[in-house]
Amino acid sequence: MKALERHREFSRIWASAPGFKGLFSTVNHTDLGRMFLVTAFFFFIVGGILAMLIRAQLATPHSAFAEPDLYNQIFTMHGTIMMFLFAIPTFEGLAVYLLPKLLGTRDLAFPRLTAYGYWCYVFGGGMLLFSMLFGIAPDSGWFMYPPLTGAISSPGINTDFWLIGITFVEISAIAAAVEITVSILKFRAPGMSLARMPIFAWYALVTALMILTGFPPLILGSILLEVERAFGLPFFQAEFGGDSLLWQHLFWLFGHPEVYIIFLPAAGVISTVLPVMCRTTLLGYGWIVAAAVALAFLSFGLWVHHMFTTGIPHMGLAFFSAASTLVAVPTGVQIFAWIGTMWKGRPDLRLPMLHILGFFVTFVIGGLTGVMVAVVPFDWQAHDTAFVTAHLHYVLFGGFVFPILAGLYYWLPHFTGRQRFFYLGEAAFALIFTGFHVTFLAMHWVGLLGQRRRISTYMPEDGWTTINLISSIGGFILAIGIAMVLIEVILHMLTSRRSPRNPWSAGTLEWAMIIPPAPYNFASLPHVTSREPFTDDPELAVRLASGEGYLGRPNDLRETLTVEITSGKPDYHVIYPTNTHLPIIMAAVTGTFFLSLLLKAYWCIPIAVIGVAALAWRWVWVLGRKQDLPVQDIGHGIELPNASTVEHSPGWWGSLFLLVANATFFGSLLFGFAFLWTVAPGWPPPAWFDASAVELALGTTGAMVGAAAIRRARRANALRQPPLAWLGLCFAGTLTVAIAAAAITLRVPAPVEHAYAATLLVLGSYALFHASLGMLMVAFLVSRTALGFTSAARKTEFPVVQLWIDYLGVIAILVFLVVHLTGWLS
Amino acid sequence: MLVGCDGALSIVDPAGPAARSIALLWWVMLVGGVLIFGLVMVLIALSFRKRAACEDDAGSARLWIVKLGIAFPVTVLLALLAYGLVIGEQLLPRESGETVIVRAEARQWAWNFSYDDLPGRTTQDVLHIPAGRPVDISITSTDVIHSFWVPRLAGKLDAIPGHVNTLRIEADRPGTYQGLSAEFSGSGYDRFTFQVIAHDETGWQAFLTGETE
Ligand code: HEM
């Protein structure tokens, strides 16, 4: 078979449906990555326009441009859009687009999940845009502190848009994070051991794991606050045993890691692009990986530095101050490794390199002011002033926007297959760089002169007029620069000069393909023996296209293979699902759920929940087969089993990492309970839970029976015995757990009267939810088995269900113990 | 004006011991920061020199990563931390015979101040203190979170419903100082300010005997 013929065949198998309509059913990572990036860039422009409104308002004293009520919506939406709808989705888009190409494979682990995440992002973002267009946007600042956001101070729907819309968007972040983690760990080219992974993959892996552990506290906080607003359960109200500080802890437990979730992918771009610009390889690969991992761990121990003025005890302040300054060490390691890389090679001032220099200047200043505000006494002065706003933009713009612009220009030929033609980019860089520093250097100074953040206007007597005017002029220079980038990108797509393949002479695999990329990426998968396979073998692209690698024979299926995590040895063979509207429908039904909450149409919630459950059932169901698949020949004399016959399928890995996020959520809930109990004023509660030994014993036994029975079912299936009886027992055990959990929710003392009872209600509901989920999964497995979709070979769904039943067991027993013990101890 | 430090709300125009030690901390950090920034920029600029490529990866990793990336920041940061801790320690409200105690209660959008030395008297949006004596403010809130901040005297501390936080302030000289509520609190936030009047000894006695308006 000729290369061209192979290309046609593979394209037919992998292509999305043609035209615009194809976007709604595509599950292809190249398409979805582009869609993510374009949408995120759109939100960047929206956020940027809001920034211009802010600077217009602050340019002069006594500004009559926007009243406080409007101004408050503007800055809140600016911050919210930039953080949640621009920065995180840009990372997701970049990772979705690049990872399979960098890793030498054909798609991500769960193509439909990618699409589902994208649509959740679009619908959730759309909700927030809608609120803005109608003037009912959130207006309490991007960190939404209660009691200001509580029902008494903010009775309007504005706050609900934030809590519900952002939670919806976070589903997409969690989905992408699971997807990215499993893809990096399992979906790589044969031979690509962990040590041979391109550095961007390491950064993406660390970032994804941070999303899985960083977002759940905020999701929990948002749920609690929304429940407080909607139903009056007083988690954050001091007079009823709640505490507004709990929100601050949950928010910043997310919010600080968030900053690194934004920075690390950008650092991944720098680590990828910089060596190419310097015609060399990265200095200290191992050190950089270690630094990224260290940053990830440290960043979870710093959140309190956002709360230095809340009256934390002195010892606590010292600890968090030390941790916050020391986080500069792994950052320093990366910065100096990059400078060392420049010394090692010969840096060339091409456009991506200019933005990298912009990054260095800006980010180093941001890091230095960061260390300053980590010193507690200085923070007592600088906190909540324009100094902090300036600092955070040095970090976010310097640490994210400049690197992303570098990446944009670096990969633009890859996205479009074209060469840059109009040289607007250099002028745009000059404007962005100057504009940025004029805007924000000035804001440091005006902050030191006492200008608070988030004020809509000030007086001439304050003495800030000149500085603010200068800052606003800088802002508009910056905006012109960004507009020029936009114009250049659009012109670029319209001009027709084709780019040569691999225009930068890079060594990573994403360039070893035709550009713009074909839907299948590689006609055959490479065997990787180093970190820069394309440098080692400049003929690699041609050889892969002519089918010399693995899986080079088109056979009507979307096929790829997985590898063992550390070694990169081929592990098993995977068949992907094809184009489908299921993800967008599922996202729409999920959206209905959130909309019903927002509009308080509670009757609609059960319908939406059943809809989601039914779609999820179908989602998994369509992957089944009624015949065993034989071992698959992937070429070069290697045969692999199919994923449906292995212990740890992609679904198992996905469940595992989803449960990591889930466990963090549960842990945050327990933390919140302990926090309220020990710190909140207004304890003890007026009434305690009436503990019951019977319920405790029943629930605990049910959990253990469920876990034991699913194991027996799995063993029976492996031994070709019918597993149905054991599955029935497992169902009964899970049902018992559900009953014991339901009993808690029914018997708690009045939850609107005290945060204690309110928290117990949430704990009980959490166990009840997971028990229902467990029942659904066991029922699924029963139907599968009854209809002949499982066999001794096709066993892979058993371990997945077992994982969830085990998780249910652990959390249920913990919930029962916590709830009943608090009843007894009191 | 543009590069001036003075201003009724300026952190870098201190008028009390706490604000002064923090202003000094800022100037020290600024100088240190500029030096470090300069060093990094010079290193980056030098990489553009024409020279033979360096092939000794292990050697450069030791220099760049171990020495510059780890040893250098650790040293600087430890020194800075120690300095910050010492200052923080000094700013703590410690027991002392001559401390004046004031309670500050915030709500949207007003401050009520009451005085332990003058039971029954409260003032709204104007806080009276004696100059040259430490004053401990017990800060709380009745609705949302606010923050008590007199930039020329000391750092800020939040007013949180259900919690009482204590901040030590002191003015060197008699005079009027501007105060701000520095935690966003909704639509009245722009104008949520107050004044601190520091009296000399006679003025303070007059206030305590109820002669001051
Ligand atoms: C395009 C250039 C930008 C300009 C001119 C700009 C300007 C501003 C200004 C003046 C404020 C202060 C509002 C106030 O305190 O009243 C602000 C707040 C903020 N900005 Fe930006 N910004 C820009 C880009 C970004 C980017 C790229 C991000 C994040 C990735 C970002 C994140 C934030 C956040 C989180 C806040 C705080 C909002 C709040 O206080 O609730 N900004 N921005």
Ligand SMILES: [Cu+2]
């Ligand atoms: Cu932080």
Ligand SMILES: [Cu+2]
């Ligand atoms: Cu604050």
